[in-house]
Amino acid sequence: MSLDSLSRPETARCGHVWHNWPWRQGLLLLEGLVVRVHCHSVAVGAPNRCSDSRDHGQVSCRPNRIEEQQLTPYSLAFYVDVVTTGTVLGARPTDSPDRVTGVLGSDFGEHVFGGHHMCRDYGLTEFFWERASVDLPWSGRHFSLQVHRLAYQGCTLADETLRSRYGRFAPRLRFEKLQWLLERRGVPLLEIPESPANAPYYRTFWQPDSQVAVSVIGTYGEYSTPDNLRVGDVYRIQAPMTVDEVEWRRAQVG
Numbered sequence: 420m421s422l423d424s425l426s427r428p429e430t431a432r433c434g435h436v437w438h439n440w441p442w443r444q445g446l447l448l449l450e451g452l453v454v455r456v457h458c459h460s461v462a463v464g465a466p467n468r469c470s471d472s473r474d475h476g477q478v479s480c481r482p483n484r485i486e487e488q489q490l491t492p493y494s495l496a497f498y499v500d501v502v503t504t505g506t507v508l509g510a511r512p513t514d515s516p517d518r519v520t521g522v523l524g525s526d527f528g529e530h531v532f533g534g535h536h537m538c539r540d541y542g543l544t545e546f547f548w549e550r551a552s553v554d555l556p557w558s559g560r561h562f563s564l565q566v567h568r569l570a571y572q573g574c575t576l577a578d579e580t581l582r583s584r585y586g587r588f589a590p591r592l593r594f595e596k597l598q599w600l601l602e603r604r605g606v607p608l609l610e611i612p613e614s615p616a617n618a619p620y621y622r623t624f625w626q627p628d629s630q631v632a633v634s635v636i637g638t639y640g641e642y643s644t645p646d647n648l649r650v651g652d653v654y655r656i657q658a659p660m661t662v663d664e665v666e667w668r669r670a671q672v673g
Contacts, residue, residue, distance in 0.1 A: 493585040494577075498592060498656065499600050501564065502608070505629030505658045507544055508580070512658050513559035519546050524580050541578040543568065543588070564656040566592050570647045592653040594635045598624070608633060612668045620644050621654060623668075630659035 501507060510522040516539065520527075528540040534553045539546050543564055548557035568576055570590040577588040598608055608624040611632075621644075622637040634654040636644050648654065 494588045495596065495600065497581060497585045498564075498597055498653075499604070499606075501656060501658075502597070502601060502626050502631045502633065503604065503606050503629060505626075505631050507562060507564075508584075510546070510562070511559070512546075512561045514546075515559065516546075516548060516557055522580070523578055526579055541580075542572075543577045543581065561657060561659060566656060567645055567648060567652075567654045570645065570652075591648065594624075594633065594651050594653050597633070597653065601626075611665050612672045613637070614668065615671070617643075625660055625665055627662075630661060632657050632660035 505511070508522050510519045514522075516537070519539065523541055523544065526541070530538045530540070532538075535550055537548045537557060543566070544562065545565060546562045547560040549560050550557050569588055569592075573590065575582070577585075582588070601608060606626060606628075608626055611623050611625045613619070613621055613623050619637050620640040622635045624633045624635065625631070626633075633656050636648050636650050636652050636654055638644075638650060645654075
C-alpha cells in the first residue's frame with residue numbers, strides 16, 4: 420500500500436494491514452503532510468475502511484482490532500534523526516562526558532575499565548570514551564543504540580530524556596520501515612560485508628555521510644541471535660563506522 424493510496428477512499432483499507440498502521444501513521448506525520456490519521460476501535464465485524472476527508476484535513480480509519488506495543492511515529496523520527504545526523508539529540512560520538520550529560524541527563528550507569536576506557540549506559544543509549552593516561556581527559560570513541568534490549572526490557576528502557584521527547588518506544592524496530600523513511604529523504608543505507616564472526620546471522624548497513632551503521636538480524640541462529648527478535652529486526656545502531664573500517668571489511672571478502 421502506498422502513501423497515495425491512503426488518500427483514495429476506494430483503495431485505502433485497513434483491516435488486513437492494521438499491524439502496519441502505527442508506522443504508516445508515522446510516515447504521514449514525518450513526511451510533513453497536511454493529512455493526519457486518526458484510528459478508532461469499533462465492534463468486531465464492522466467495516467474495515469479508511470475514508471478520506473480533505474475538507475477536514477484528516478483520514479479516519481476504523482480497524483477491527485488494536486495491536487499492543489505499537490511503534491509511535493515519534494520514536495521512528497528519533498531513529499531517522501540518529502542515522503541521518505550521526506548524533507543522539509545532537510550529542511556526537513566525539514563529545515566529552517559533560518557534553519553528553521548536558522544532552523541526555525545524569526541518569527546513567529557508569530563503567531570504567533582499567534582507567535583507560537569508560538562507558539555510560541542510559542538504557543537504550545550507550546556512549547564510550549577512552550584515554551591514554553589517567554592524567555588526560557576522556558576522548559569520545561563511539562555511541563550505540565542497543566535496540567535489541569527493548570524486546571527484553573520493554574518500552575520504559577529508553578532513556579528518560581528520549582521518552583519525554585518521543586514517547587513510548589516499541590520492543591522492535593523493523594529495518595524495512597527505517598530504510599523506507601531514510602530513502603524518502605535521500606539518505607541511503609549501503610549493505611557492507613558482515614564480520615565473519617557474525618555472518619550470516621547479522622547484516623550491516625552503512626550510511627556514508629553520517630558514518631552510522633545499522634545491524635540487522637539476517638537469519639535465525641539458536642545460539643547466535645536473540646530468541647525474541649525476528650529476521651529483519653534492527654539489533655543495534657552505532658556511530659561512527661569509519662570509511663577505513665568499511666574498506667577493511669570489503670577487503671576481507673575480496
